[in-house]
Amino acid sequence: MAEAGHHGPPPGLHLYTRDGFVGQMAVAIRPHTVFEYTSVTGPHAPSRVALDRVECEDATDARALPTVFARTRNDVVLSVSRRGAPMPYAFRNTECDELHFVQEGTFEYVTDFGVLTAGPGDFVAIGRTVTYRVTPSPDNTESLRFVVETPEQLNLNPPAPFGMVNFGRDVKRPVVSPGGEDGETEIWVKSFDGVTVFVAPHDPLLCNAVVDGLAPVWQLNLAAIAPLTYATGGPPGQFAQTPTTDLMLYTLSSRPPAARPPQHHNADYDELIFYVRGPGAYGAVKDPATLAWVPKGVAHWGPLEHVPEGYLAWLLESRGTLRLAPAGLAAAEPMETGQFGLHDGAAGPGRE
Ligand SMILES: [Fe+2]
Incomplete structure (x- = not known):
């Protein structure tokens, strides 16, 4: 036995x-x-x-969105991104929470509630309607990310408050860095039937401080999950x-x-x-x-x-x-x- x-x-x-x-x-x-x-x-x-052989429009067109490679009957959408250039717009998904997984490359995520830097193995979760802009590091030799969109709310909920995930050490929230250049900004608002483009006189991602609540954005590396x-x-x-x-x-x-x-x-x-x-x-x-x-x-x-x-x-x-x-x-x-x-x-x- x-x-x-x-x-x-x-x-x-x-x-x-x-x-x-x-x-x-x-x-x-x-x-x-x-x-x-x-x-x-x-x-x-x-x-x-x-997934590294999926042809991605955003590899060569900075304005393109990630390429959808699968869908489920419950309206979950799975995409691949090979973005090489910064997003020339701020983006907001009104239908879904998004979970990004970084396979290759390093990326700066500027969000409504601060900035995160994500590298290989990182999950980045972005709550529905949070605005963000992704800038690939100029040092990247490869750029490969997977995006999961769910119409539900995606929550971290390991079986116990410690053990599987060390929240204090490994779950990162965005950090506000005040300042930055303002200017006319395109805001792409994605809904079930497409993208609506707003042109705004200011950059909506500029932030002085987050004064209450918890940013609906988190980052966690796969290797840190027991x-x-x-x-x-x-x-x-x-x-x-x-x-x-x-x-x-x-x-x-x-x-x-x-x-x-x-x-x-x-x-x-x-x-x-x-x-x-x-x-x-x-x-x-x-x-x-x-x-x-x-x-x-x-x-x-x-x-x-x-x-x-x-x-x-x-x-x-x-x-x-x-x-x-x-x-x-x-x-x-x-x-x-x-x-x-x-x-x-x-x-x-x-x-x-
Ligand atoms: Fe199984």
């Missing part, structure tokens, strides 16, 4: 879970593994997306979520113990694993900026999470079923659901 504990559950173990990992569950032992497939036809097919682990193996725990738990966010970075998870059947969530970087590989995933998407209700095994070299990855669980947009499909390939390698033989999602 000690052997089994060390190496993980037997191959036929099949775990069904509701509400991510915190609801009803049932476990079956089957005579065979059930994660494999030899072919798949239809839209609900596991895929790997090379993976939740049980000595006997078990599910990860989320560090952020929306009120209805439409979205839940986890670090899925390398973690002990050495047990491989059981085959899984996630009843309520699509699983989106963003592999950030090694040196260690996550199963067959070793290229930075790879997204592994397992649609809900599709059996998968999942690689060993404990590798000695370590790696950084995060998991976005979405109740709304995900579909890739054309820009995502162009960078997607069919994925097998054991080690999340490329599937040879299966047609990709949405392909004719």
